[in-house]
Amino acid sequence: MKKLTVDLGERSYPIYVGEGLLNDLADTLGKHQIGTKSPHLIVTDENVAEHYLERVQSLLEAGGYRIATAVVAAGEKSKSLAVLEEVITVALEAGLDRNSAVIALGGGVVGDLAGFVAASYMRGVRFVQIPTTILAHDSSVGGKVAVNHRLAKNVIGAFHQPEFVLYDIATLKSLPERDARAGLSELVKEGFILDREFVYWCDTNAERLLTLDSEALQHALYIGCGVKAKVVSEDEKEGGLRAILNLGHTIGHALEAVAGYGELLHGEAIAIGMVGAARLSAKLGNPETIAAETERILRKFGLPVRIPAHMDTDAIMSAMMHDKKFSEGNMVFIIPKAIGDVEINKNVSSVWVKEVVEGLKRED
Amino acid sequence: MKKLTVDLGERSYPIYVGEGLLNDLADTLGKHQIGTKSPHLIVTDENVAEHYLERVQSLLEAGGYRIATAVVAAGEKSKSLAVLEEVITVALEAGLDRNSAVIALGGGVVGDLAGFVAASYMRGVRFVQIPTTILAHDSSVGGKVAVNHRLAKNVIGAFHQPEFVLYDIATLKSLPERDARAGLSELVKEGFILDREFVYWCDTNAERLLTLDSEALQHALYIGCGVKAKVVSEDEKEGGLRAILNLGHTIGHALEAVAGYGELLHGEAIAIGMVGAARLSAKLGNPETIAAETERILRKFGLPVRIPAHMDTDAIMSAMMHDKKFSEGNMVFIIPKAIGDVEINKNVSSVWVKEVVEGLKRED
Structure with missing residues (x-):
């Protein structure tokens, strides 16, 4: 234990x-x-x-x-x-x-x-x-x-x-396989936030994790819970830092709302959201390799990385307007600056967000 | 101000x-x-x-x-x-x-x-x-x-x-007259809890309070809020002391529940409950004058001091079983030891409570 x-x-x-x-x-x-x-x-x-x-x-x-x-x-x-x-x-x-x-x-x-x-x-x-x-x-x-x-x-x-x-x-x-994959999405997310080493450990051990190997799961949950515990300890009531845990959640929550709760699993929506956040990162001037790496690793876990084409862009944008992470009209996003490092950016243009959402719908 | x-x-x-x-x-x-x-x-x-x-x-x-x-x-x-x-x-x-x-x-x-x-x-x-x-x-x-x-x-x-x-x-x-009376019930209660002087100030100024005289109300609300603020400051989350604010509430809440919410105003139910608590006090060996004084002063404000005869005793008792102030099977009451002084008593026999409830139904 x-x-x-x-x-x-x-x-x-x-x-x-x-x-x-x-x-x-x-x-x-x-x-x-x-x-x-x-x-x-x-x-x-x-x-x-x-x-x-x-x-x-x-x-x-x-x-x-x-x-x-x-x-x-x-x-x-x-x-x-x-x-x-x-x-x-x-x-x-x-x-x-x-x-x-x-x-x-x-x-x-x-x-x-x-x-x-x-x-x-x-x-x-x-x-x-x-x-x-x-x-x-x-x-x-x-x-x-x-x-x-x-x-x-x-x-x-x-x-x-x-x-x-x-x-x-x-x-x-x-755990059913789909639920396991969706859960691993959120677990890898803890790495994307502040543990680059853990992201690449997950990359290497994807197969063991997907087959629910006890030792691999115990290690990954220990590290994942550890990231969460560290962030929460520093910011119990989401005054600031804690928001980084919401990497992928702004777009993810909107997708879940528009899809009808349950059509997309939470972890699946978050996977798409993390790719979205990485693409916003590129628009903000960070390397485009962040989005490519994010997508490659999430695909390895069999996770969706595109928005289902039938979903309405305006509905997604408007669902984001009720998201708790909006404050006084600014759009706030958790943006990866590198694999394993994020920032809270309060000045993300809604035009960019819409472009990213539409881009994620068009491909594949 | x-x-x-x-x-x-x-x-x-x-x-x-x-x-x-x-x-x-x-x-x-x-x-x-x-x-x-x-x-x-x-x-x-x-x-x-x-x-x-x-x-x-x-x-x-x-x-x-x-x-x-x-x-x-x-x-x-x-x-x-x-x-x-x-x-x-x-x-x-x-x-x-x-x-x-x-x-x-x-x-x-x-x-x-x-x-x-x-x-x-x-x-x-x-x-x-x-x-x-x-x-x-x-x-x-x-x-x-x-x-x-x-x-x-x-x-x-x-x-x-x-x-x-x-x-x-x-x-x-x-404020309608009945609401004013019921409000004054809770205000006098603050005195019964820990301000004997304020109880007798209310006794003397009952007429001014009942006619909503500005100066009298401002003084009474200042003192009443002060009692509340003092108790809350010492015990924000009802760890112990704060329970004294519930003088009259154990029986009062049960009466409100049985009467159907709204039939008895809260302050009216609390007035009856305060008389009940004072009678329990006598059973615990405190002077019987506490109940007599409590009743005299509350009557002066036109408040009810008896349980409506049609209410079912068993229903009242069973409503108390869901009261938040029960803990691990003991009956907890706020008991006046004198006018302006109360104690939290965790060993009040439910037999006594039932006797008091029935007594309050029989008279008048």
């Missing part, structure tokens, strides 16, 4: 990465002062429930815990205020109190939803993240939790740090 | 109390770095909108501000996730960004709803409280914001401190 710390003063917490860690979950809860007196709530989705819920619940009950469960539909649709209200109904009926914890068992959707339940239930109870996808390495670290509004993703939420993050590599083995 | 400070380190903020303060709102926003570049949102209800919205909006627009408005139905029903989502739709459509502020113009319902909008919109934007009722002196200071769930009041929310609270006494002149 490897252990990382997200350093946030009195809100600091550990990330545990290893194989089989779920077996010791009751002990780990106990070590974190999450006791057996108050009931706790596991939030998960139908798919994850099928694989792990019974086992996790039994393990915890054997450890003396009272566990309520809320199983939501798989997919982005569950990140809504309506589902939040249903989960809170379960919490109330199970008698969760201020000493209770909400445990997210699943991918990013479950983590974001369960996290906002934890943030808002009785104005905040404790929260545990058990990510079961590669993609969720990103959303499970850093305390950003939210649900969607029909006009914009993640626009209703909070900053609510977990007590700990527990990454059991064993749970990744049941 | 009188000015108080809620001392919370870097989240400290002032409370301004005075007559005609709304006239200078644009200046006050500017002083608090709420600028004219980003649009801002006023949240209010139909009743308050009729009296003040046009004027406030004009004053701000004259100061160069772009103002969107969300007018919700008056009453507790608007404290729901459904209404929250509607208000956030307005915010998104108006283009509110992270530099925007949400301004609550109204009573406690508007403040709680708008505050949770501010806490959750883009994971938190700035918030301004302009209470227009006496009751709202309590909810507008302290940063507790929330909406209701059908099973429990205030169970979905956050701690989100405002930038400032602006109390314009002039807005209180349009």
Whole structure:
């Protein structure tokens, strides 16, 4: 098992990465002062429930815990205020109190939803993240939790740090191939942001990662979570630096919104967005090789690097107008200056953005 | 104008109390770095909108501000996730960004709803409280914001401190008499908690307060907000001490829930709850005169001090089981030890509580 710390003063917490860690979950809860007196709530989705819920619940009950469960539909649709209200109904009926914890068992959707339940239930109870996808390495670290509004993703939420993050590599083995690829997109992204060496390690080890080799996954998640933890430690509430984690997200979020949530997986949309950001970089005077390298490496993971031709450019541009990263009319982009180095650029012309979007639609 | 400070380190903020303060709102926003570049949102209800919205909006627009408005139905029903989502739709459509502020113009319902909008919109934007009722002196200071769930009041929310609270006494002149009485209930409560002198000042000045005399109101709101500010400063997130502000609320919230939100005004339910807490105090061995004095003074303000006979005792008891102040099966009550002095008692027998509830139903 490897252990990382997200350093946030009195809100600091550990990330545990290893194989089989779920077996010791009751002990780990106990070590974190999450006791057996108050009931706790596991939030998960139908798919994850099928694989792990019974086992996790039994393990915890054997450890003396009272566990309520809320199983939501798989997919982005569950990140809504309506589902939040249903989960809170379960919490109330199970008698969760201020000493209770909400445990997210699943991918990013479950983590974001369960996290906002934890943030808002009785104005905040404790929260545990058990990510079961590669993609969720990103959303499970850093305390950003939210649900969607029909006009914009993640626009209703909070900053609510977990007590700990527990990454059991064993749970990744049941990932469908497409989800694995999409998750690796976000993991390579951590390298593109500030770890050139990790990008080329991923380039070299793409095959091992795609076949879900335990050792490779453990290394990559340790490094990826480490990048995330480092950035979050320096900027908990997205005052500035933390925005670099959104490389590829401005275009990516817009594509997800226009495609209808779920048509493009998040990691796929982000892959296209990273190519877009690299092309904007070239327009800003940086080497064109950045875009070429970005595209080559993402293609190696079988990720899409073009915008589906049927998508309407104006719809994409207008979806960006509701993006949280807009501020006072300026377009803000995370721009790669080299492989493994980015900057926050607040003066990206919307004309350039439109050119890049249209360029990404025309080719291939 | 009188000015108080809620001392919370870097989240400290002032409370301004005075007559005609709304006239200078644009200046006050500017002083608090709420600028004219980003649009801002006023949240209010139909009743308050009729009296003040046009004027406030004009004053701000004259100061160069772009103002969107969300007018919700008056009453507790608007404290729901459904209404929250509607208000956030307005915010998104108006283009509110992270530099925007949400301004609550109204009573406690508007403040709680708008505050949770501010806490959750883009994971938190700035918030301004302009209470227009006496009751709202309590909810507008302290940063507790929330909406209701059908099973429990205030169970979905956050701690989100405002930038400032602006109390314009002039807005209180349009208060209906019943609302004024109910507001004075919560104001006298601040005295019962830790200011015996203020309780007897209210006793002596009841008539001036009931006729909404400016000078009397300004003094009472200044003292009442001061008590609230003092307690909140010492315990921002209800770790312990802050619970004393809930004197009368355990029974009061249950009565409101059973009566159907709105049948009993909050301040009326709290008045009955304070008498209940005082009677529990006698059962715990404190002088019976506390209950007699509490009742005498509240009656002087025309407040109810008995539970309506038609209410079901079991329903009241079971509503308390979902109350946030329960923890690990113990019943927690705020108990007056004398007029102007309370304690948090975590070992109040539910048998006693039931006896008190039934006693309050039988008489009168």
